[in-house]
Amino acid sequence: MSDAPEAITGLPPYEGIRLADVRLVKTAADAEAAKAALLAADAIGFDTESKPTFVKGESSDGPHLIQFADDRKAWLFQVGDAFPHLAAVKAILESDLTLKIGFGLSDDVKRVRAKLGIEPLKVVDLGVVLRVPGQKNDLGAKSAVAKYFGQALTKSKKISTTNWATPRLNEKQILYAADDAQVALRVYRHWIGIGNVLPPIKPPKRPRIGKPASPA
Template sequence: MSADLTPETPAPPAEVPPELPPYHGIALADVRLVRTPAEAEAARAALLAVDAVGFDTESKPTFAKGESSTGPHLIQLATDSVAYLFQIGANPPLAELRAILESELTIKVGFGLSDDVKRLHAKLGIRAAGVVDLSVALRGGQRNDLGAKSAVAKFFGQKLQKSKKISTTNWASARLSDKQILYAADDAQVALRVFRHWIAAGGQLPPQRPAKPPRPPRQPRPPRAPAPASGDTTPASADKTEPA
C-alpha cells in the first residue's frame, strides 16, 4: 500500500485584530494649573461639589540604584469636564489638597493608586479617603489587575496612547511642557470616564474602609523612680502589704 503524498492544505493565516481607533483625551484648554491661593480655592470648591473625581500623581523618576523617590511632585484631580494640576513645590496648597483628598464624600478613582497614596502621606501627611483603585475593582475575579489601556479598550473600544518617554520626564520641573500637562491630565480624567461607564453598566463599588484617625502625639515618658535605698529590696512600684 503506497503512502498518501498529497500535500496538506496550509492553515489559514491567523486573524489579525483590527487596529482600535485612538482615544481622544482632554483638551489643553480644559486643564487648570493651580498656582495661586485663589485658584486653589476655586479648585477645592469645584472638586468637592461632585460625587467623584479622577485622581493620580506623578513623581520625578529615579535612575540611580538605591535612590528613593521624593514624590509626588504633581497631583492631578479631574471632574468630568476639567482637570486640575497641583504642582508640589516649596509651598503647595496643603489646606485645599487635604480638604479634597481626605473627604469621604467625594470618591477618588484612579489606576494603580497604592504607591500614590503612600507617597502622599509620607511627603504631605495627607491620608486620602474614599479611594477606589480601578485596577483592582475592575478585574472581576481575574488574577491580574486591569490597567488604564486595557480598560479603555474594553469599555470604549479605543486605544489609549501612553508615552513612556513622557512618563519618565522631570515632573519636578517648575515649568511643565504641554505634552506633560496633557499626559498628566488624561491620567486622571480617563479614570473618571472609565468609572462612570463601569457604574452605568452595573458595576458595584467595593466596600470603603473607614479613614484611619490621625495618630495622637507621642507623650513623653515619665521620669524613672529613684533607686531604692541600700538594704531595701522592695521594688519601688510594688504595693506594700500591711501585716494582719
C-alpha cells in the same frame, strides 16, 4: 486583557482632555476654585506623578505633581519644596463625601501620606475593582479603555519618565497628567452606568508603628 501594545492594535484612538480644559493651579484663588469644584462632585479622578530615579538605591521624593479631574476639567497641583496649596489638596483628598478614582493608586497614597501628611479617604482603585474572577493582575488604564470604550489609550513611556519636578511643565506633560486623572473617572462613570455597583470601600491601611523597646 493585557496592557501590551498588541492587545489594542487597530482600535481608534482615545480622545483625551483638551488643553483648554486643564488648569495649572498657581495662586490661592486657583486652589480655592479647584477645591470648590472638586468637592462639589460625587467622584473625581485622582493621580500623581513623581520625578523618576535612575540611580540604584535612590528613593523618590515625590509626588511632584498631584492631579484631579471632574467630568469636564482637570487641575494640576505642582508640589515643590514649598507647597502653599497643601490645605486645599488635603481638604480634597481627606473628604469622605467625594470618591477619588484612579488606577494603581497604592503608591500614590503612600507618597502623599509620607511627603504631605495627608490620609486620603474614599479611594477607589479601579485596577483592583475591575478585576474579574480568576484574573491575577490588576487592570490597567489602557486595557480598561480598550475593554469598555473600544479605543486605544496612548501612554508614552518617554513622557511618563520625564522630569515632573520641573517648574515649567510642557504641553505633553500637562495633557499626559490630566488624562491620567480624567480617564479613570470616565471609565468609572461608564462602568457604573452599565449596571455595576461599587463594593464597600475599605478604610486606608495605616503604616505600622514599631513596638516600644522593652525596659532594661
